Amino acid sequence: MAEYTTLKTLDYKGLKCPMPIVKISQELPKIAVGEVVEVLTTDPGSLSDFPAWAKTTGNAILETKQESGLIKIYVKRQK
Amino acid sequence: MDTQLSRDLKRLFETRLNSAMKMYLETCTRCGNCLDSCHVGASIPEIKYTAVGRAEVIRKVFRRYFKMQGSFAPWLGEVLEFDDGTLERIYEAAYSCTGCRRCMVHCPFGIDTQQLMSIAKALLIGADKEPKLLSMLSDMSIAKGEGIEETKASYAEAITNLEADVLALWPTAAEAEGAFSRPMPLEAKGADLLYVGLAGAHSIVPAAAIMNAAKERWSLSFFEAVNFGAFVGDSRKMKAIAQRIIDEAIGLGVKEVAIVECGTAFRVMRHFMGKQPFKVIAFVELIDRYLSQGRITLDKSKITEKVTYHDPCQIARNGGVIEEPRRVLRALTEYFVELRPTKEENWCCGGGGGLVAMGEMEFRMKSSKVKAEQMRASKAAIITTACENCHSQLSDLNEHYALGMKVEFLSHLVAKALVRPGQSYRL
Numbered sequence: 015m016a017e018y019t020t021l022k023t024l025d026y027k028g029l030k031c032p033m034p035i036v037k038i039s040q041e042l043p044k045i046a047v048g049e050v051v052e053v054l055t056t057d058p059g060s061l062s063d064f065p066a067w068a069k070t071t072g073n074a075i076l077e078t079k080q081e082s083g084l085i086k087i088y089v090k091r092q093k
Numbered sequence: 094m095d096t097q098l099s100r101d102l103k104r105l106f107e108t109r110l111n112s113a114m115k116m117y118l119e120t121c122t123r124c125g126n127c128l129d130s131c132h133v134g135a136s137i138p139e140i141k142y143t144a145v146g147r148a149e150v151i152r153k154v155f156r157r158y159f160k161m162q163g164s165f166a167p168w169l170g171e172v173l174e175f176d177d178g179t180l181e182r183i184y185e186a187a188y189s190c191t192g193c194r195r196c197m198v199h200c201p202f203g204i205d206t207q208q209l210m211s212i213a214k215a216l217l218i219g220a221d222k223e224p225k226l227l228s229m230l231s232d233m234s235i236a237k238g239e240g241i242e243e244t245k246a247s248y249a250e251a252i253t254n255l256e257a258d259v260l261a262l263w264p265t266a267a268e269a270e271g272a273f274s275r276p277m278p279l280e281a282k283g284a285d286l287l288y289v290g291l292a293g294a295h296s297i298v299p300a301a302a303i304m305n306a307a308k309e310r311w312s313l314s315f316f317e318a319v320n321f322g323a324f325v326g327d328s329r330k331m332k333a334i335a336q337r338i339i340d341e342a343i344g345l346g347v348k349e350v351a352i353v354e355c356g357t358a359f360r361v362m363r364h365f366m367g368k369q370p371f372k373v374i375a376f377v378e379l380i381d382r383y384l385s386q387g388r389i390t391l392d393k394s395k396i397t398e399k400v401t402y403h404d405p406c407q408i409a410r411n412g413g414v415i416e417e418p419r420r421v422l423r424a425l426t427e428y429f430v431e432l433r434p435t436k437e438e439n440w441c442c443g444g445g446g447g448l449v450a451m452g453e454m455e456f457r458m459k460s461s462k463v464k465a466e467q468m469r470a471s472k473a474a475i476i477t478t479a480c481e482n483c484h485s486q487l488s489d490l491n492e493h494y495a496l497g498m499k500v501e502f503l504s505h506l507v508a509k510a511l512v513r514p515g516q517s518y519r520l
Contacts, residue, residue: 031291031319031355031481032230032450039229058251059292059317062244066237070229078247083254083294 018076020052020088021045027056027084034060035067042073042091050076053087060085098220099175103158105219109212110159117204118155121145127206130196132440133189136462144196144206147186151209154179154216180222187213187326188224188453189460191445193406198437214326227325227447234321235330238337241315245279248315252277255294262302262508267309277301277313280345284312287347288376289338289358291317291481296353299508300376306511307388312345314338318358319481323365324447335366342371351379354502356407356445356480363412375408377479380507381417384424391510392518396426398474402503403432403487404439405480418479418503425510432471440464442478444486457486458493465494477501 024041026034034055045051053064061078064087068075076088110118127144129135134143141147150173156163157172173179192207217223237244259276267273272281277297288304288311290296297313304311316337322330342350349372352359363373383389402422408414415436422429432439443461468476468490476491476498478484488500512518 028293028295030293030485031296031317032321034292035230035233036226036450036452039226057293058248058255058297059290061247061251062237062241062315063233063292063317065244066240067229067233069236069240070232080247080250080254083258085251 018050018088018090021049023052023054025054026060027054029055029057035063038064038067038089039071042089045091047091047093050088050090053089055085055087056083057085060087064089094176102175102216102219105215106154106158106212109215113205114208114212116202117148117209118152120202121148121152121204122202124201126199126201127196130199131190132193132195132443132463133460136460141185142189142460144200144204147190148204148206148209150182150186151212154183180217180220183213183216184222186210187217188446188448188451189456191406191441191443191448193441193445194411195406195438195441198410211326218325218327223325224447224451226451227321228327230321230450231325231327231330231334234317234334234337237316238333241337245315249279252279252297252313255298258294258298259301259305262299263306263511264513265305267305267311273310276305278311279313279315281310281312282345284310284345284347286311286349286351286379287314287338287342287345287371288312288351288353289314289316289318290353291319291355295502295505296481299502299505300353302508302511303380303383303389303504307383312347314341316341318353318355318362320358320361321447321450323357323361324450331361331365335361338362339366339369342369347371349374351376354479354481354484354504356405356412356482360407360412375412375414375417375479376504377408377418377421378414380421380504384421390512390518390520391424391507392512392516393424393426393510394519395510396428396475396506399428399430399472400426400475400477400506401430401432401468401471401473403442403476403478403483404436405478405483406439406441406445408479409439410437421503421507422477425506430471430473432467434467440467442483442486443490444482449482449485454489457489461486461490465490465496468498469494469496473498475499475501477503477506479503
């Protein structure tokens with residue numbers, strides 16, 4: 015299990031395309047490098063989109079969790 | 094602006110000068126037919142928001158670098174040199190145009206403003222002035238294609254978690270056994286059709302129920318259909334994004350690829366990617382086919398209010414899918430009314446060309462006043478459409494202008510009206 019503290023939770027449940035990625039792109043510059051946010055989403059595509067976005071932007075996905083339709087993604091700002 | 098960049102932009106412009114583009118650049122007779130065609134110009138009456146106003150920015154650059162007079166005596170005519178001010182004008186022209194091509198319908202020469210704006214968008218990319226968000230979303234889609242094997246298992250788990258939602262709309266999978274016995278088959282060899290959704294369960298669950306009801310042998314794509322490469326005007330990225338889906342479809346050996354309710358995704362796959370060993374259809378075409386073949390039946394008692402339909406520009410005017418949604422609506426309700434103007438003449442929602450993704454709320458609301466007025470004049474309680482981008486923009490207009498309508502995806506209305514075996518219904 016990864017060890018980290020989440021700064022805040024971002025609720026992206028039920029958002030339409032491409033808002034989960036748009037919103038995380040807008041949100042991450044607001045936190046300090048090294049900090050972690052928890053994203054809640056119901057979009058199955060986010061499990062592929064967020065890692066691809068992290069690779070593209072130089073950030074990191076620390077962990078993903080799934081609980082009966084709710085997806086939790088832990089995003090660390092790296093740059 | 095340094096001389097090298099100016100030379101590079103000129104060369105970039107030159108690569109776009111095919112015979113059609115030259116005709117668009119040289120033929121305009123200033124007849125004025127397009128002045129009232131653009132929803133932006135009709136909502137904000139300024140010449141820069143008309144088709145001819147936008148085209149003129151590109152024409153002035155064309156005259157400066159590719160016409161004798163502009164090259165040797167630029168002071169004699171209206172020309173624009175590449176500099177920061179010109180790039181700002183090019184940006185405003187390109188990103189105040191949604192690429193709806195309503196102006197082209199009214200132009201006696203068929204001048205394609207969207208094509209002219211593709212020059213503008215290419216120049217902005219060349220000058221590193223394009224909307225970075227759209228480029229990032231394009232890069233993300235390409236990276237997703239490169240790393241898809243790493244995330245297939247978690248995606249499959251998420252899809253399994255949505256199965257109950259599909260079964261709530263339609264109680265069985267397409268087949269009782271084998272590859273099509275799951276409500277949302279993934280990598281199903283032998284599938285006839287690949288369905289490509291978007292970000293969000295809402296783009297998958299109702300469609301899955303409809304295809305299962307029709308006993309379609311289908312497989313769900315791992316990719317999202319939307320193509321931000323097209324929005325930002327980067328043809329290389331556009332093709333790379335579409336190619337992920339093409340490779341997946343060829344790998345499965347499907348006969349058809351059905352594109353989710355997304356106008357740009359449909360137009361790119363159907364019209365910009367050349368001949369493929371499969372047919373590309375919009376999801377609304379698939380629903381229409383199921384109805385005509387008697388593979389699904391809809392209960393007309395579900396909708397008791399007036400419903401209107403917004404033709405997505407890239408599906409209707411630019412894609413030719415116009416009568417199919419109307420046949421679906423007539424099977425769905427007795428209360429269908431047309432927007433006026435409608436079909437090829439329908440007003441763009443105002444959210445295309447990447448504007449919804451970019452935010453731009455103030456501009457989108459101001460520039461789509463005529464759309465809001467058209468929606469209100471329909472007196473419909475529900476406005477339905479077959480495009481995610483349009484749905485988002487219509488929802489924003491509905492709220493901003495307090496229209497009091499319900500904005501619905503056509504596929505969602507269909508999924509909720511599916512007649513189950515043994516159920517009583519009204520045709």
